[in-house]
Amino acid sequence: MKIGIxxxxxxxxxxIKEKILPFEDIHLVLEAENGEDFFKRxxxxxxxxxxxxxxxxxxxxxxxxxxxxxxxxxxxxKVKFIVLTIFEDNDKxxxxxxxxxxxxLLKEDKGVNxxxxxxxxxxxxxxxxxxxxxxxxxxxxxxTGPASxxxxxxxxxxxxxxxMQILKEIVRGNNPAEIAELLFISPNTVRTHVNNIYKKLxxxxxxxxxxxxxKNNWL
Numbered sequence: 001m002k003i004g005i006x007x008x009x010x011x012x013x014x015x016i017k018e019k020i021l022p023f024e025d026i027h028l029v030l031e032a033e034n035g036e037d038f039f040k041r042x043x044x045x046x047x048x049x050x051x052x053x054x055x056x057x058x059x060x061x062x063x064x065x066x067x068x069x070x071x072x073x074x075x076x077x078k079v080k081f082i083v084l085t086i087f088e089d090n091d092k093x094x095x096x097x098x099x100x101x102x103x104x105l106l107k108e109d110k111g112v113n114x115x116x117x118x119x120x121x122x123x124x125x126x127x128x129x130x131x132x133x134x135x136x137x138x139x140x141x142x143x144t145g146p147a148s149x150x151x152x153x154x155x156x157x158x159x160x161x162x163x164m165q166i167l168k169e170i171v172r173g174n175n176p177a178e179i180a181e182l183l184f185i186s187p188n189t190v191r192t193h194v195n196n197i198y199k200k201l202x203x204x205x206x207x208x209x210x211x212x213x214x215k216n217n218w219l
């Protein structure tokens with residue numbers, strides 16, 4: 001099983017590796033310090049070497065876990081994510097699942113539990129959770145019904161105000177020439193902003209950008 005780890009603290013990465021590497025079926029193919037580092041390393045790898053499952057923290061600098069999972073669900077849909085965190089917060093649980101996470105475990109979980117979760121995701125497309133997380137999720141679902149509809153903001157991706165304007169016009173179906181006319185700037189300037197948007201969102205096509213925008217209601 002090809003596994004990746006995205007965690008900003010070296011010590012935490014070391015602990016995770018010590019928990020899972022003794023299991024003979026585990027092959028660690030990727031380590032990254034945050035979401036941006038993850039996308040950089042993924043771009044350097046051939047698709048057949050991509051991890052099947054990534055163990056990811058939520059709170060990270062530069063690009064956090066939620067944004068990384070959300071973007072990956074569009075750019076790398078075959079890669080599954082299991083959140084490995086210290087948080088039991090209700091909103092974080094549902095935000096992670098809504099972003100596309102396939103599981104939610106606590107960092108204190110034993111190695112065998114993490115391996116079971118990885119196997120569950122790969123072989124059965126399950127959504128494994130730590131018992132404490134599962135109980136909390138069930139209680140919240142019973143009390144409130146459907147999961148929270150919280151979406152990610154464009155601000156989470158550090159887009160400038162001009163880039164936000166242009167992204168919205170892309171979603172509306174306007175091409176660079178039409179956007180340039182609407183915003184009173186040159187088409188070349190629009191293309192420069194579009195390239196910056198792709199870079200910040202770690203996406204590489206107009207269709208991927210539109211899909212992300214619809215997913216988060218950026219309309």
